[in-house]
Amino acid sequence: MSDQQKPRGKGKGKSSGKGAPQREAEATDTESPSGDVREDSATASASSTDATAVEATAPEPEGSGGSTEPASSDEQAPRAQSVLREILESSTLVVIMAILASLAIGGLLIVFADEAVREASAYFFSRPGDTFSAMADALGAAYSAMFQGAVLNVDATTFAGMIKPFTQTLTMATPLIFAGLGLGIGFRAGLFNIGAQGQLLIGATLGAYVGFAWHLPWGIHLIVAVLGCALGGAIWGFIPGFLKARTGAHEVIVTIMLNYIALNLVSWLLTLDTFQREGSDNPITPVVDETAQYPLILGSGFNLHLGFLLALACAWGVWWLMERSTLGFEFRAVGANPHAARTAGMSVSKAYILVMVIAGALAGLAGSAQVLGTEKVLTTATAGSLGFDAITVALLGRSRPLGTVMAAILFGGLRASGPTLQVQAGLPVDIIFVIQALIVLFIAAPPLVRSMFRLPAPAHEKEVAA
Amino acid sequence: MKNTIRFGAIAAAGALALAACGTAPEEEPTAAETGGTESEAPVEEVDFKACMVSDQGGFDDASFNQSAYEGLQRAADELGVEIAQAESTAESDYGPNLDAQVAAGCDLIITVGFLLGDATLAAAQANPDVNFAIVDFGYEEPVENIKPLFYETDEAAFLAGYAAASATQTGTLGTFGGINIPTVSIFMDGFLAGANYYNEQNGADVTVLGWDGADGSFTGDFENQANGQNTAQGFLDQGADIVMPVAGPVGLGAAQAVQAAGDAWLIGVDSDWTQSAPDYADVIFTSVLKNIGNSVFDTIEASMTEYTNEPYVGTLENSGVGVADFAEGTVSDEVVSELETIAAAIMNGEIEPSTAG
Numbered sequence: 001m002s003d004q005q006k007p008r009g010k011g012k013g014k015s016s017g018k019g020a021p022q023r024e025a026e027a028t029d030t031e032s033p034s035g036d037v038r039e040d041s042a043t044a045s046a047s048s049t050d051a052t053a054v055e056a057t058a059p060e061p062e063g064s065g066g067s068t069e070p071a072s073s074d075e076q077a078p079r080a081q082s083v084l085r086e087i088l089e090s091s092t093l094v095v096i097m098a099i100l101a102s103l104a105i106g107g108l109l110i111v112f113a114d115e116a117v118r119e120a121s122a123y124f125f126s127r128p129g130d131t132f133s134a135m136a137d138a139l140g141a142a143y144s145a146m147f148q149g150a151v152l153n154v155d156a157t158t159f160a161g162m163i164k165p166f167t168q169t170l171t172m173a174t175p176l177i178f179a180g181l182g183l184g185i186g187f188r189a190g191l192f193n194i195g196a197q198g199q200l201l202i203g204a205t206l207g208a209y210v211g212f213a214w215h216l217p218w219g220i221h222l223i224v225a226v227l228g229c230a231l232g233g234a235i236w237g238f239i240p241g242f243l244k245a246r247t248g249a250h251e252v253i254v255t256i257m258l259n260y261i262a263l264n265l266v267s268w269l270l271t272l273d274t275f276q277r278e279g280s281d282n283p284i285t286p287v288v289d290e291t292a293q294y295p296l297i298l299g300s301g302f303n304l305h306l307g308f309l310l311a312l313a314c315a316w317g318v319w320w321l322m323e324r325s326t327l328g329f330e331f332r333a334v335g336a337n338p339h340a341a342r343t344a345g346m347s348v349s350k351a352y353i354l355v356m357v358i359a360g361a362l363a364g365l366a367g368s369a370q371v372l373g374t375e376k377v378l379t380t381a382t383a384g385s386l387g388f389d390a391i392t393v394a395l396l397g398r399s400r401p402l403g404t405v406m407a408a409i410l411f412g413g414l415r416a417s418g419p420t421l422q423v424q425a426g427l428p429v430d431i432i433f434v435i436q437a438l439i440v441l442f443i444a445a446p447p448l449v450r451s452m453f454r455l456p457a458p459a460h461e462k463e464v465a466a
Numbered sequence: 467m468k469n470t471i472r473f474g475a476i477a478a479a480g481a482l483a484l485a486a487c488g489t490a491p492e493e494e495p496t497a498a499e500t501g502g503t504e505s506e507a508p509v510e511e512v513d514f515k516a517c518m519v520s521d522q523g524g525f526d527d528a529s530f531n532q533s534a535y536e537g538l539q540r541a542a543d544e545l546g547v548e549i550a551q552a553e554s555t556a557e558s559d560y561g562p563n564l565d566a567q568v569a570a571g572c573d574l575i576i577t578v579g580f581l582l583g584d585a586t587l588a589a590a591q592a593n594p595d596v597n598f599a600i601v602d603f604g605y606e607e608p609v610e611n612i613k614p615l616f617y618e619t620d621e622a623a624f625l626a627g628y629a630a631a632s633a634t635q636t637g638t639l640g641t642f643g644g645i646n647i648p649t650v651s652i653f654m655d656g657f658l659a660g661a662n663y664y665n666e667q668n669g670a671d672v673t674v675l676g677w678d679g680a681d682g683s684f685t686g687d688f689e690n691q692a693n694g695q696n697t698a699q700g701f702l703d704q705g706a707d708i709v710m711p712v713a714g715p716v717g718l719g720a721a722q723a724v725q726a727a728g729d730a731w732l733i734g735v736d737s738d739w740t741q742s743a744p745d746y747a748d749v750i751f752t753s754v755l756k757n758i759g760n761s762v763f764d765t766i767e768a769s770m771t772e773y774t775n776e777p778y779v780g781t782l783e784n785s786g787v788g789v790a791d792f793a794e795g796t797v798s799d800e801v802v803s804e805l806e807t808i809a810a811a812i813m814n815g816e817i818e819p820s821t822a823g
Contacts, residue, residue: 149566168562267686271646279606281648282580303561375557379581381522384556418559419566422552423517429553 095396097453098442099410106435107139110427114138141425149420150413160301165416167304171374173405173412175200175366177311179390180408181318182237182362184399186251188322189355190335195240195255196363197387198262199233203364205266206232208371208378211288213274221291222372226310229368230361236262237360238353245349251356259387267380275378285378294373307369314362315401321358322401331355363387392440411436515548516541516766517572519563521579524553529688529714530649530758533736534578534601537762545767560585568593574769576601576762580649586612597773599765601758602649608775615761617780619649620656621812622754622787623710624819625805626733627660629792630708630751631672632801633731640675640701642683642694642720644713652820653712653735653754654682659821663808675701679821685716694719702727708751710735721746731793738790753790761786783813 111117117138120130148154150169156162179196186193207229216224240254269275270283277286294305322328333341334351342348370382393411397403414436418429442449449455518538520527525535535551542549550570552563560582567575568589575596577586580603587605590598590612597611604614630639641657643650654677661674676683676697685693698709698720709724710733711717717735724732725746732739732746734753739746761778768774780786792802811817 172558264686267645281646281651282583283645283647284581284583287584370558374561377557377584379557381557381581384522384558386556415559416562418555419552419563422563423550423566423570426550429555433555 091455093455094446094449095398095443097455098439098449099396101442101449101452102435102438105438106431107142109434110142110431111135111138113427113431142421142427142431145420145425145427146414146417148424149417164302165420167298167302169409169413169416170308171303171305171412172415173408174305174308174311174373175369175386176390176393176408176411177308177405178314178366178369179363179386180393180397180404181311181314181401182233182359182366183390183394184397184401184404185318185322185331185362186355186359187394187399188335189331189351190338191241191244191251191352191355191359193237193240193255193356193359194252194391195236195258195387196359196366196390197383197385198255198259199236199360199363200367200370200387201262201266201383202236202367203229203231203233203360204367204371204378204382205269207364207368208285208288209275211292211372211376212286215289216291218291221289222294225288225292225372226365226368229364229372231364233364233367234357234361237356237358237363241353241356241360244356245352251352263380263383266378266382270378270380283379287376288372292372293376294369303374305369305373307365307373310365311369312405314365315405318362319401327354363390366390389436392436392443395443396439512546512770514545514574514766514770515550515570515572516574516576516769517550517552517567517570518576518578518762519560519567519582520551520553521577521581522554522556522559523579523688524555525551527688527714528742529736530602530756531578533756533758534576534762537759538576538766540759540763541766544763545770547766547770554582557581561588564589568596573597574599574766574773576765579603580647597769599762599769601762604777608777610775611773613765613769613773613775614777615758615765615780616777617649617756617758617761617787618652618782618819619754619756619780619787620652620659620819621782621809622756622789623653623656624660624663624812624817625782625789625809626710626752626754627657627662627674628664628808629660629789629797629801629805630657630710630731630733631661631664631670632668632798633751633792633796634672634707635729636705636707637670637672638675638701638704638706639672639708639710640698640704640706641710641712642676642685642697642701643711644685644688644716646681646684650684650712651677651682653710655679655821656819657710657733657754659819662821663817667804675704675706685713688714688716691716691719691722695723698723698732699727702730707731708733710754718743718746721749725749731796734790740790750790750793751796752792755788755790756780757786757788781813782809 114134116134117131120134124131149165151166153162153165156164179200183193183196207225210225210228211221214221214224236258239258240249240251243249243254244251267283270285275285276282277284294307296302296305297309298304322332330341330346330351333344333346334348338348341351366386367382370386371378375382389411393407394404396407396410397405414432418432421427421431422429516538518535520531520535523529523531525531538549538551541547550567550572552567554560554563564575564577564585573596575589576599578601582600583603583605586598586600587609590596590609594611597613599613599615601615602617604616605612627639639657639661641654643654658674658677658679661672664670665672683697685697687693694711694713694716698711701709702723707729708731709720711720712735714736717732721732721743724730725748730749731751732749733751734740734743736756736758738753738755739750740753743750757780761780765778778786782788808817812819
């Protein structure tokens with residue numbers, strides 16, 4: 001009994017805490033009293049059409065009032081989730097427009113960063129043509145370098161040379177597909193997992209260790225190493241999932257902190273002789289055995305490795321999991337409304353833990369693309385910014401497997417064009433990151449994109465407005 | 467208030483518009499004319515392309531990537547070579563960056579740091595007709611078309627350690643690094659050896675905090691200045707009055723702590739910090755110089771006529787490493803002349819500037 005009362009008390013405290021600012025809002029904001037609450041429930045019902053069964057049996061979390069609900073860690077979740085949902089539901093058109101807008105603004109930066117343009121603009125009024133032609137030159141050089149670096153090298157004399165950039169794009173996309181898929185599952189289950197970076201690193205560490213320290217026969221070695229990567233990531237994903245499920249620790253904070261722990265752990269491991277090359281004190285592991293490396297699928301002239309096909313297989317697997325399996329249905333139900341899911345008899349805790357374990361395993365596989373595919377060694381730089389790029393990829397792909405694959409290929413292309421952009425066009429690689437960051441910015445603010453391009457608001461928002 | 471902003475905006479807009487009113491340069495001929503004239507003595511364009519790939523620190527890391535890049539730029543300015551550079555942001559960028567530079571027709575490709583060791587080797591083996599050089603890394607077996615550039619920074623750090631030991635008021639020195647890697651610890655080791663040598667020669671008892679010949683204090687990265695400040699403060703609290711941070715920009719945090727303490731000194735590394743960190747010029751005791759830029763420049767210049775894979779080793783003798791001027795009034799003339807003797811002894815091998823030897 002006392003067990004029952006305690007959480008209830010907490011629940012009341014929280015709900016009254018929530019209520020106060022709302023009343024304030026009602027008092028001050030005459031235009032839309034408690035608008036965000038209604039939006040919450042409206043988006044919830046609009047989005048969870050595929051979870052109608054749950055919806056029908058479950059009371060509205062806000063409407064029914066906190067006092068009758070059993071208090072839990074996810075009490076504060078719906079607000080954050082509605083933002084997430086808003087992002088995930090932005091239409092394909094918005095996504096494409098966001099990419100175009102980012103490329104356009106990136107173009108402006110290219111233009112103004114260009115020395116010739118700045119020189120010519122100094123005498124803009126006496127001969128404006130110079131400025132414009134310099135601008136055109138700068139843009140042409142930049143975009144053609146991006147195209148040649150990411151899609152097709154038109155200067156190449158052989159067919160292999162021509163398609164090499166695209167295979168490089170796919171290679172660069174591979175870890176992003178893996179990690180993006182994992183994050184996507186989390187997003188759809190209402191978990192904002194920022195920890196792909198750490199999960200990737202730990203996975204890569206375990207996989208690399210298996211790769212260079214164990215010497216197993218051909219075939220088995222690769223499988224064991226890949227499983228090692230997945231296991232490492234899964235362990236690192238399990239921790240925040242478990243903490244969230246049992247103690248309500250917020251996954252954003254926990255995963256961010258675990259990223260630091262992972263990075264410092266790897267830095268420390270790399271100071272040990274076991275992880276260093278013989279006769280060297282540099283923090284870099286030996287090269288993983290050839291038996292543990294992903295075979296190159298297009299021959300030695302290309303970097304594209306088996307990991308890419310594995311990533312596509314995982315994409316299919318994730319699609320099946322989320323759309324066809326009971327477990328995936330539970331994940332989605334928990335994401336749509338944890339209270340409703342619980343009322344319907346699902347274990348929210350189990351879902352949180354499983355989601356994080358699967359996401360971690362996929363992030364670990366992203367690590368395998370690095371240590372068993374392209375790099376073949378582990379250093380502290382192995383993860384680069386992959387874990388964070390993967391967040392963008394998952395959001396851009398609206399957390400759907402197909403979308404994630406496409407978004408990963410787009411980002412892979414941007415990354416693959418980095419070298420040509422720098423070497424051919426002489427532009428700083430930062431342009432790529434600015435474009436990536438702008439995409440995030442626009443994706444995170446669908447109304448901004450819609451108003452920029454005068455796109456109609458999606459249906460459920462109109463309902464709210466009406 | 468609003469008006470001020472408005473006026474400001476108008477003024478700014480006006481300035482921009484005026485700037486845009488500048489007269490256009492004469493049509494084309496200027497370039498053609500000056501091409502041959504001697505008035506500006508333009509550098510003769512030569513048919514040589516030198517390229518550089520950074521590690522993930524980027525060319526603005528206030529450390530070896532930056533020093534190497536400055537050497538590359540100087541080569542463009544003074545030798546007239548064509549240059550191209552590619553910054554790496556992740557491990558997976560190394561290979562593609564090198565490929566792109568090979569494809570762009572670079573004659574000499576310089577890579578910076580041990581992280582690029584594997585990628586450089588792979589690119590060198592795949593492109594035997596392109597020449598490479600790598601900063602701060604060497605291969606166990608020499609590679610036909612890779613020239614390694616090393617620096618015996620312990621030689622210079624030894625001198626700094628000796629001088630610091632002579633100058634300390636408290637009898638305690640401190641040193642710390644960013645990450646325990648050979649290119650960092652070599653500074654700390656030379657510094658410790660120099661202080662120990664001073665003790666031997668003068669029967670003094672100067673202690674060095676932060677490095678014991680095998681392990682010591684490391685902040686964990688080359689970015690977080692707060693860690694540098696804390697570590698330096700820790701040394702100051704333990705009585706150190708001269709601190710040498712070997713951690714790139716992290717050392718600026720140490721400089722803050724030292725400057726705040728008032729009665730302490732800092733030893734800069736890599737470049738002369740009275741130039742590169744002028745805010746702290748008043749607390750810079752000296753700097754241990756590692757002239758990466760010069761060696762990169764020299765390598766490019768030499769490669770234009772004849773490339774060799776002979777390793778370049780920066781020493782006191784060839785000024786690849788060195789010590790900057792000491793702060794006024796800190797080091798006595800006597801010590802300065804002793805340092806000259808020691809430097810000579812290091813050059814001819816009589817003194818081993820490390821604790822191991």
